[in-house]
Amino acid sequence: MKIEKANAGVLTNFEVLDFLRSRGAKTDPMGCLGAVTASECKVYEYLLKTPACNQTRESVFEFVKRSEGFRLADADKLNVINWRPSSAADAYAMIEECGRRFSRDERGDVRDEDEWVQEFLEIVKEALPPPPPKAEAVQE
Amino acid sequence: MPPHLLSRPLPDAIKTELERLFLDKVIANLGLCVSVYDIRSIEGGSIHPGEGCSTYKVSFRLLMFKPFNGEVLVGRIIGYDDKGLQVSLDFFSDISIPGHLMQFGTVRGPDGRWMLKTEDGDELYLDLDDEIRFLVSSTKYPPIPIDQKEDDPPFAPMQIVGSIKGDGLGLLAWWAADEEEGRRRQSKSNSIVLL
Numbered sequence: 001m002k003i004e005k006a007n008a009g010v011l012t013n014f015e016v017l018d019f020l021r022s023r024g025a026k027t028d029p030m031g032c033l034g035a036v037t038a039s040e041c042k043v044y045e046y047l048l049k050t051p052a053c054n055q056t057r058e059s060v061f062e063f064v065k066r067s068e069g070f071r072l073a074d075a076d077k078l079n080v081i082n083w084r085p086s087s088a089a090d091a092y093a094m095i096e097e098c099g100r101r102f103s104r105d106e107r108g109d110v111r112d113e114d115e116w117v118q119e120f121l122e123i124v125k126e127a128l129p130p131p132p133p134k135a136e137a138v139q140e
Numbered sequence: 141m142p143p144h145l146l147s148r149p150l151p152d153a154i155k156t157e158l159e160r161l162f163l164d165k166v167i168a169n170l171g172l173c174v175s176v177y178d179i180r181s182i183e184g185g186s187i188h189p190g191e192g193c194s195t196y197k198v199s200f201r202l203l204m205f206k207p208f209n210g211e212v213l214v215g216r217i218i219g220y221d222d223k224g225l226q227v228s229l230d231f232f233s234d235i236s237i238p239g240h241l242m243q244f245g246t247v248r249g250p251d252g253r254w255m256l257k258t259e260d261g262d263e264l265y266l267d268l269d270d271e272i273r274f275l276v277s278s279t280k281y282p283p284i285p286i287d288q289k290e291d292d293p294p295f296a297p298m299q300i301v302g303s304i305k306g307d308g309l310g311l312l313a314w315w316a317a318d319e320e321e322g323r324r325r326q327s328k329s330n331s332i333v334l335l
Contacts, residue, residue, distance in 0.1 A: 006170060008201055016203065020175065036175075039164035042231035043174050043205070050214065079212045083273075085308070089315050093273065093308025094212050 010074065013052035013082045014060060020044045051084040051131040063127035070120055071101075084128050088117050143192045151179055154198055162202060166297040168281045171206025172232060205232060207276040207300065214273045214312065217266060220254055227272055227302060234296040237274055241303035243310055256310070264314060271312045274302035 011019075025036045025044040036044070047053065060081055067077070072095065079094035092098045099113055145153040155176055162173040177200075184196040207213060215235060219226040224238040239246070242254065249255040249265065256264045266272070280299045288295065304310045 003170070004199065010208075011203070016174070019177070019203065023175070037159065037163055039231060040175050046230045075208060075210055079210075083212055083214070087308075087315065089308040091308070093275070093306055096210055 010078060012060065012078055013047050013050050014055040014057075017044070017047045017052050018057075020047070050082065051128070052082060054129050054132060055081070056129075059128050063124065066123045066127055067120070070116075080124060081128065084131065085121065085124060086130075088114070088121070091117050091121060141194045141196060146194070150182065154179060154182060154196060158198070158200060166281070167204075168297070171204035171279075172298060173202050174205050174231075175203040177201040177203045207279070209276055209278060211276045212273060212309075213276060213302070214271060217268055217270050217272055219268070220252065220266070222248065225254060225266060225272075227274065232298075232300075234298060235274075235300040235302055237272075237302045237304055241277060241301070241305050243305055264311070266311060272304065273309055273312055273315075274304045275306065275309060277301045277303040 020036065020040055020043065023036050023040070025041060063081060064077065067080075072080070076095045080091075083090070083094060085091045085094050095101070098117070141153060141157060145156060148156075158176050158179075162176070164173065166172050180199040180201065182196050182198050185194050187194050213229065213235075215227040215229045217225055218228045218233065224236055224242070226233070227235040227237060229235070239248075239254075243256050245258075246254055246256040246266075249263075254266045256266070258264060278301045280301065281297060282295075282299065284297070285295060308315055
């Protein structure tokens with residue numbers, strides 16, 4: 001076997017979920033035996049627990065369009081689309097060197113990084129749908 | 141293409157054969173094969189002398205699980221030992237978070253569980269079945285060992301090393317409460333704000 005291209009492209013969780021869905025994966029473990037294998041079912045069930053489960057192609061496109069001003073790397077966009085940060089701490093985890101990169105704008109002037117992060121989180125909140133609430137109630 | 145599959149339509153038969161060969165298997169440096177994405181071209185169909193199966197040259201794409209360094213993943217803690225934590229995504233369980241890549245101040249408690257002591261004096265334990273968000277630090281593909289001793293852990297062809305050192309990483313429960321408080325606090329970058 002010859003490897004033509006080791007990395008033909010990166011897929012977000014949503015795209016993998018969409019692909020498995022189109023192959024016939026369902027949550028019912030018995031129902032999807034014919035179309036997809038057990039290992040693919042496991043991946044499908046894992047992805048259903050992530051924020052990717054109710055994303056749509058349009059929401060992903062909208063997010064990419066609206067976040068152009070932030071000059072994110074592809075890796076950052078992937079993390080954000082996959083995990084939908086909702087707080088500043090999440091954003092710092094998902095965007096590499098967030099503090100340093102958000103502290104200067106295009107012209108090189110210093111700007112308030114907290115404000116910029118909040119603006120970014122607003123775009124995320126509006127463009128990407130929130131994940132459905134978990135089945136068990138969260139205890140404080 | 142073994143003879144018993146020849147009665148099926150060719151693309152299906154080839155897909156079944158590819159799935160048998162690659163699905164749920166690790167290819168060194170390329171990751172874990174999750175699915176056959178598509179088949180781009182099929183050529184050939186010749187039969188070699190002495191064999192009953194026909195040979196095709198197939199160009200196809202595989203959907204691989206291969207997180208890049210710096211990708212964020214969320215999994216469940218399935219074990220811990222003196223080296224660190226073991227985390228599982230339901231379809232992949234060879235993920236370890238070593239002690240030196242945990243939040244500063246995480247130590248092993250008296251009962252063996254790892255524990256983070258915060259500035260406020262709270263002791264945050266990392267328990268089994270807790271959901272944990274981590275950064276992929278590196279992925280190793282160790283070569284297949286020639287012989288293994290009796291009590292060696294089962295061979296893992298693909299091992300992911302994760303890190304929870306940084307803002308937003310660690311147990312999801314640590315950061316969930318932060319959302320309501322996020323707007324009130326003025327947090328400077330790289331400082332850990334917990335509860």
